[in-house]
Amino acid sequence: MLAAQELVRLDCRRHGVVLVRPLLRALLLTGVGVAFVAAGWPASLPGPFLMLLGAIVALRAVWRWERTHVVVTTEKLFVVHGTTRRRAAAVRLSRVGAVEVEQSLLGRLLGYGTVIAGDLEIPYVPEPRELARLVA
Numbered sequence: 001m002l003a004a005q006e007l008v009r010l011d012c013r014r015h016g017v018v019l020v021r022p023l024l025r026a027l028l029l030t031g032v033g034v035a036f037v038a039a040g041w042p043a044s045l046p047g048p049f050l051m052l053l054g055a056i057v058a059l060r061a062v063w064r065w066e067r068t069h070v071v072v073t074t075e076k077l078f079v080v081h082g083t084t085r086r087r088a089a090a091v092r093l094s095r096v097g098a099v100e101v102e103q104s105l106l107g108r109l110l111g112y113g114t115v116i117a118g119d120l121e122i123p124y125v126p127e128p129r130e131l132a133r134l135v136a
């Protein structure tokens with residue numbers, strides 16, 4: 001993906017806030033599973049399956065987060081994601097006009113936002129103003 005003279009200026013994961021919703025979902029599934037197990041027979045039958053499902057939801061969310069990278073090089077900005085089938089969406093820095101940063105109030109408080117550079121829109125970027133400064 002990198003040309004011979006190309007240098008990596010920034011390589012980061014998306015902000016950890018992307019994990020909140022799936023981890024809460026996993027916690028809810030696990031909690032319901034524990035409640036079913038604690039209720040006793042026959043309600044305890046689906047409990048272990050719900051706990052396993054909660055663990056799978058959490059593992060999948062963390063795995064996807066860990067395997068997604070936002071990369072800025074000396075020539076382009078791109079997002080790489082996937083494990084068995086790696087995909088990348090990129091935009092050349094020479095073709096990027098204005099770079100936009102969108103941040104909600106929560107995003108400003110926690111330090112994340114959406115960066116829009118050309119046709120590429122990247123949500124949940126940590127320190128989006130720094131990335132915009134590197135791209136511009």
